[in-house]
Amino acid sequence: MDPIGKRRWAIAEGYIPKESVSDDYALRSHETVCILNAGEREANVAITVFYTDRDPPPAHRVKVPPRRTLHLRFCDIGVPRGTDYASVIESDVPIVVQHTRLDSRRAEISLLSTIAYTE
Amino acid sequence: MDPIGKRRWAIAEGYIPKESVSDDYALRSHETVCILNAGEREANVAITVFYTDRDPPPAHRVKVPPRRTLHLRFCDIGVPRGTDYASVIESDVPIVVQHTRLDSRRAEISLLSTIAYTE
Amino acid sequence: MDPIGKRRWAIAEGYIPKESVSDDYALRSHETVCILNAGEREANVAITVFYTDRDPPPAHRVKVPPRRTLHLRFCDIGVPRGTDYASVIESDVPIVVQHTRLDSRRAEISLLSTIAYTE
Amino acid sequence: MDPIGKRRWAIAEGYIPKESVSDDYALRSHETVCILNAGEREANVAITVFYTDRDPPPAHRVKVPPRRTLHLRFCDIGVPRGTDYASVIESDVPIVVQHTRLDSRRAEISLLSTIAYTE
Numbered sequence: 001m002d003p004i005g006k007r008r009w010a011i012a013e014g015y016i017p018k019e020s021v022s023d024d025y026a027l028r029s030h031e032t033v034c035i036l037n038a039g040e041r042e043a044n045v046a047i048t049v050f051y052t053d054r055d056p057p058p059a060h061r062v063k064v065p066p067r068r069t070l071h072l073r074f075c076d077i078g079v080p081r082g083t084d085y086a087s088v089i090e091s092d093v094p095i096v097v098q099h100t101r102l103d104s105r106r107a108e109i110s111l112l113s114t115i116a117y118t119e
Numbered sequence: 120m121d122p123i124g125k126r127r128w129a130i131a132e133g134y135i136p137k138e139s140v141s142d143d144y145a146l147r148s149h150e151t152v153c154i155l156n157a158g159e160r161e162a163n164v165a166i167t168v169f170y171t172d173r174d175p176p177p178a179h180r181v182k183v184p185p186r187r188t189l190h191l192r193f194c195d196i197g198v199p200r201g202t203d204y205a206s207v208i209e210s211d212v213p214i215v216v217q218h219t220r221l222d223s224r225r226a227e228i229s230l231l232s233t234i235a236y237t238e
Numbered sequence: 239m240d241p242i243g244k245r246r247w248a249i250a251e252g253y254i255p256k257e258s259v260s261d262d263y264a265l266r267s268h269e270t271v272c273i274l275n276a277g278e279r280e281a282n283v284a285i286t287v288f289y290t291d292r293d294p295p296p297a298h299r300v301k302v303p304p305r306r307t308l309h310l311r312f313c314d315i316g317v318p319r320g321t322d323y324a325s326v327i328e329s330d331v332p333i334v335v336q337h338t339r340l341d342s343r344r345a346e347i348s349l350l351s352t353i354a355y356t357e
Numbered sequence: 358m359d360p361i362g363k364r365r366w367a368i369a370e371g372y373i374p375k376e377s378v379s380d381d382y383a384l385r386s387h388e389t390v391c392i393l394n395a396g397e398r399e400a401n402v403a404i405t406v407f408y409t410d411r412d413p414p415p416a417h418r419v420k421v422p423p424r425r426t427l428h429l430r431f432c433d434i435g436v437p438r439g440t441d442y443a444s445v446i447e448s449d450v451p452i453v454v455q456h457t458r459l460d461s462r463r464a465e466i467s468l469l470s471t472i473a474y475t476e
Contacts, residue, residue, distance in 0.1 A: 001167065004129050004207060004238065010361050012391040012426065012455035013470055017383075026136075026201075027224070034131040036169060036205040048358065050393060050426045069131065069169045069205035082383075086393040086426035086453070088361060096205070096236045098131035103468055105384070108346055111222055112470035113132055113231035117453045119361065120286065123248050123326060123357065145255075145320075146343070153250040155288060155324035188250065188288045188324035215324070215355045217250035227465060230341055232251055232350035239405065242367050242445060242476065264374075264439075265462070272369040274407060274443040307369065307407045307443035334443070334474045336369035349460055351370055351469035 001067075003039035005094035006118040013114075014049075014085035016075055019105040029081075029104045030073045033089060033116075036096040037064040043091045047072075049079055050086040064095065089116065120186075122158035124213035125237040132233075133168075133204035135194055138224045148200075148223045149192045152208060152235075155215040156183040162210045166191075168198055169205040183214065208235065239305075241277030243332035244356040251352075252287075252323035254313055257343045267319075267342045269312045271327060271354075274334040275302040281329045285310075287317055288324045302333065327354065358424075360396030362451035363475040370471075371406075371442035373432055376462045386438075386461045390446060390473075391428045393453040394421040400448045404429075406436055407443045421452065446473065 017029040037043040043066075046059035060077040064070045079085055089097050097116040102109055136148040156162040162185075165178035179196040183189045198204055208216050216235040221228055255267040275281040281304075284297040298315040302308045317323055327335050335354040340347055374386040394400040400423075403416035417434040421427045436442055446454050454473040459466055 001207065004127055005236065006238070008361055010393055010395065010453040012393040012453045012472075013389075013428070013457050014391075014426070015428070032132075034133075034203075034205065036129055036131040036207075038129065038167075038169060038205075038207050048395075050395060050424060052426055052428070055424055067169060067174055069133070069171055069203060071132070071134070071171070071203045084391075084426060084428045086391065086395075088358065088393075088395050096129040096131045098233065098236075099470075100132050100231065101468065101470075103466065106465045108225045108227040108465040109222065109229050110348070110466050110468045111220065111229045111231040112457065112468040113218075113220075114233045114352065114455065114471045115131075115236050117362065117455075117472050117475075118236075119363070120326065123246055124355065125357070151251075153252075153322075153324065155248055155250040155326075157248065157286075157288060157324075157326050186288060186293055188252070188290055188322060190251070190253070190290070190322045215248040215250045217352065217355075219251050219350065227344045227346040228341065228348050229467070230339065230348045230350040232337075232339075233352045233471065234250075234355050237355075239445065242365055243474065244476070270370075272371075272441075272443065274367055274369040274445075276367065276405075276407060276443075276445050305407060305412055307371070307409055307441060309370070309372070309409070309441045334367040334369045336471065336474075338370050338469065346463045346465040347460065347467050349458065349467045349469040351456075351458075352471045353369075353474050356474075 003094040005096040009089040009097040009116040009118045011087045011099045011116045016081045017105045018082040021104045031101045032071050034098040035070045040066045041093050043093045045091045048088045122213040124215040128208040128216040128235040128237045130206045130218045130235045135200045136224045137201040140223045150220045151190050153217040154189045159185045160212050162212045164210045167207045241332040243334040247327040247335040247354040247356045249325045249337045249354045254319045255343045256320040259342045269339045270309050272336040273308045278304045279331050281331045283329045286326045360451040362453040364448050366446040366454040366473040366475045368444045368456045368473045373438045374462045375439040378461045387430045388458045389428050391455040393426045397423045398450045400450045402448045405445045
């Protein structure tokens with residue numbers, strides 16, 4: 001398959017709720033960056049997180065194999081809960097990026113999702 | 120009407136919850152690819168599904184008649200529940216693609232939607 | 239303000255739930271097309287609705303004054319409940335289009351939204 | 358990091374629910390404009406709000422420091438609750454804009470989000 005996507009993406013929204021009604025991993029409040037590498041070369045991806053009141057820490061690096069998708073939780077790369085943030089995702093090959101939150105602060109879950117910004 | 124859309128689309132998020140609070144078809148947890156073919160020629164569409172740990176299986180093929188929309192559930196084209204996935208949608212004529220999840224793991228439903236990525 | 243937007247937009251998803259837990263107009267299940275006309279000329283807008291099994295009926299026409307927004311419910315322009323649909327929105331001046339559903343089939347409400355597709 | 362984003366954005370949807378089930382600031386019904394300034398220069402941002410029945414009031418102005426994100430609630434810049442609105446966000450340097458609603462009219466919260474429109 002021909003590659004699809006771009007090398008630079010941004011997500012302006014970010015907030016991982018502190019509370020979760022459930023201890024089930026799938027239902028714990030989280031935000032995810034979903035990355036698709038539909039091409040034939042491994043993607044070396046750098047994720048930079050921006051905050052409201054301090055400089056971004058060094059980028060988190062992750063590899064996505066060819067013809068694979070990776071759904072990565074921001075809490076698993078050091079983003080604290082209860083804090084506004086944003087992110088830029090950079091890759092050496094074309095990828096596609098989507099952003100999702102599962103929010104289980106109350107008894108029921110709530111979801112949001114959007115394609116990330118690219119140019 | 121003049122055709123509107125593109126021939127290649129990608130959705131980086133994919134996850135069909137295992138559980139559903141209801142047996143009602145409309146309220147069972149599902150993810151949908153919504154395709155609009157606003158043009159005057161039939162669309163031959165190929166949907167390729169990507170996983171985290173194995174190569175994509177052969178594409179699922181579907182036709183969308185001219186001046187019609189098709190809302191297709193991923194569980195109806197072989198995508199398993201409880202598994203991260205992503206998808207690429209390719210057509211021989213311009214189409215428009217949107218992605219939706221209805222999640223009814225808990226007593227209430229939750230929804231997400233986003234326009235797919237195109238280039 | 240300089241105009242912002244495009245003249246042709248498409249929304250591939252469409253489904254107005256049949257049920258609503260509340261008779262309150264604000265909480266009744268609905269889908270909305272949100273139109274922003276930020277420019278200095280009135281927008282003459284045509285909304286064409288596509289179905290899965292029949293040709294689109296004649297377009298619904300609506301005017302959006304300059305420097306105004308219009309949030310229009312699809313049920314108020316003849317789209318039936320419980321039916322898959324999609325839409326194309328065309329204007330004679332640049333506009334911006336966003337799509338939203340409020341779903342109150344169960345006791346709680348659920349929301350989805352996405353920017354529409356444009357080219 | 359090279360700047361990412363554009364200087365003009367638009368959000369066609371806007372509606373801040375009147376009711377909130379909780380007095381907790383985080384769970385009160387709100388809509389947010391999330392702005393990312395990933396570049397090295399301060400962003401001078403003007404947010405213009407459009408209504409259905411009157412001209413837009415003077416733009417609200419806000420600064421976003423370099424390498425920072427700002428998540429701003431529309432109710433904190435004078436947008437009334439229970440009213441349809443839309444917005445245009447303009448900056449003197451590239452930014453990325455995303456739109457979010459947290460709706461807590463009922464006992465549970467519901468979320469929506471989308472990347473804003475840019476050109």
